[in-house]
Amino acid sequence: MDWSLLGCGASGHVTFAPDEPALRDRLSTTAREGPAWRCLRCGTFVIGEPTASGPAASAPRVRRGDQVRSALILRIFAVERFLRALIVAALAIAVWRFSVSRLSLEQAYHQALPPLKTLLRDLGFSVDHSKLLGLLHEAFTANSRTLGFIAIGLGAYAVIEIIEGVGLWLLKRWGEYFAVIATSLGLPYEIYDLMNKVTVLRLVAFVINLGLVLYLVLAKRLFGVRGGKKAYEARLRSESILDAELAALAAEQEVAVEQEATAEAAALGTPAPPPEPPGAAGPPWPDAEAPAAAEPTVPSAPGEAPAEPDTRATPSDPVTTEASDADEAGVPPLPRRHPTR
Numbered sequence: 001m002d003w004s005l006l007g008c009g010a011s012g013h014v015t016f017a018p019d020e021p022a023l024r025d026r027l028s029t030t031a032r033e034g035p036a037w038r039c040l041r042c043g044t045f046v047i048g049e050p051t052a053s054g055p056a057a058s059a060p061r062v063r064r065g066d067q068v069r070s071a072l073i074l075r076i077f078a079v080e081r082f083l084r085a086l087i088v089a090a091l092a093i094a095v096w097r098f099s100v101s102r103l104s105l106e107q108a109y110h111q112a113l114p115p116l117k118t119l120l121r122d123l124g125f126s127v128d129h130s131k132l133l134g135l136l137h138e139a140f141t142a143n144s145r146t147l148g149f150i151a152i153g154l155g156a157y158a159v160i161e162i163i164e165g166v167g168l169w170l171l172k173r174w175g176e177y178f179a180v181i182a183t184s185l186g187l188p189y190e191i192y193d194l195m196n197k198v199t200v201l202r203l204v205a206f207v208i209n210l211g212l213v214l215y216l217v218l219a220k221r222l223f224g225v226r227g228g229k230k231a232y233e234a235r236l237r238s239e240s241i242l243d244a245e246l247a248a249l250a251a252e253q254e255v256a257v258e259q260e261a262t263a264e265a266a267a268l269g270t271p272a273p274p275p276e277p278p279g280a281a282g283p284p285w286p287d288a289e290a291p292a293a294a295e296p297t298v299p300s301a302p303g304e305a306p307a308e309p310d311t312r313a314t315p316s317d318p319v320t321t322e323a324s325d326a327d328e329a330g331v332p333p334l335p336r337r338h339p340t341r
Contacts, residue, residue: 003068004042013039013046014062016242017053026245040241041068056246064239070219071171077179077212078168085161092154099147173220173229180216183209 008014015037018024027038029045036045040062052060063071160182167175190206217225221232237243 002042003066004064007063007068007071008039008042013044013051014041014060015039015046015048015050015052016059017050018056018059018242019054020056022249023056023245026249027242038241040064043241056242059242061236061240063236064241067236067239073215074168074171074176077208078165080208081161081165081168081179085158085165088154088161089158092151092158095147095154096151099144099151176216176220176222180213180222183213187213 016027017037018027029036029038031045031047033047035049036047037050038045040060041064164175164179164182167178169175187206187209190202190209193202194206216222221228227234
């Protein structure tokens with residue numbers, strides 16, 4: 001489901017005309033019916049005048065995609081809080097009025113009790129162990145001051161529920177924190193009630209409250225969870241159409257500046273770097289060996305055969321020369337003289 005389109009269907013498109021010319025061109029187009037502006041929520045072009053205009057910094061922050069779904073979930077919780085506050089407030093008013101006129105109500109109760117018991121018996125109900133009649137009897141025997149404190153407590157609880165509902169309906173971050181703290185304080189008491197006796201009403205209330213706490217902490221990144229507020233706001237910016245267009249425009253301007261710098265350098269005639277000599281990079285293939293250095297040859301006179309290289313031993317190796325001569329003549333070599341000391 002496209003939650004952005006659902007949000008536009010429920011609340012209408014959100015178009016904006018920025019004062020910056022380059023950004024204005026990216027968010028607008030011209031159709032046969034007239035100018036059209038891009039919706040900041042669903043991304044479609046809407047024909048007609050923009051709903052708002054001004055600098056890009058003053059553009060409305062529109063929730064898109066999953067944020068629309070999140071807003072719907074929070075408002076469902078807000079409606080549940082309003083209904084709970086209404087019930088508790090009505091109960092608080094009833095207890096307070098009962099504490100004020102308890103005697104008259106008790107007389108009316110005792111007068112109507114005999115025919116009521118007879119009617120219930122005729123219908124097949126046992127009134128001897130009725131929990132409702134037992135609660136009414138305990139209420140009539142309670143102290144007026146105690147009933148007043150109960151009414152005050154119920155009224156305070158109703159006010160807390162109203163504050164939670166308002167914060168969640170307006171999608172305020174303080175409302176999310178308030179809802180998590182107030183709901184978490186009541187979870188231990190609900191667990192205690194479930195340990196005593198499991199009823200459908202108690203179980204449903206516990207599941208709703210626990211689900212609200214977990215959803216707010218994880219999805220809204222409260223109390224530093226999953227990066228906290230910075231990560232949450234960064235995600236909102238990444239999903240914003242206006243921020244995406246600003247980033248694309250900045251990238252295009254950066255590329256244009258680089259191209260201008262390259263063109264200016266070419267116009268000024270900046271010499272290109274000289275190419276490397278062929279032998280500087282080494283042999284053309286990795287296994288090739290460098291050719292051995294050629295020995296210098298002595299040029300010969302005209303008409304003569306080229307001189308052969310001299311392979312005779314150099315005078316610096318007399319021992320080798322003498323040994324080779326002696327071997328050729330068949331005479332053993334003379335022993336070497338050692339210098340006298």
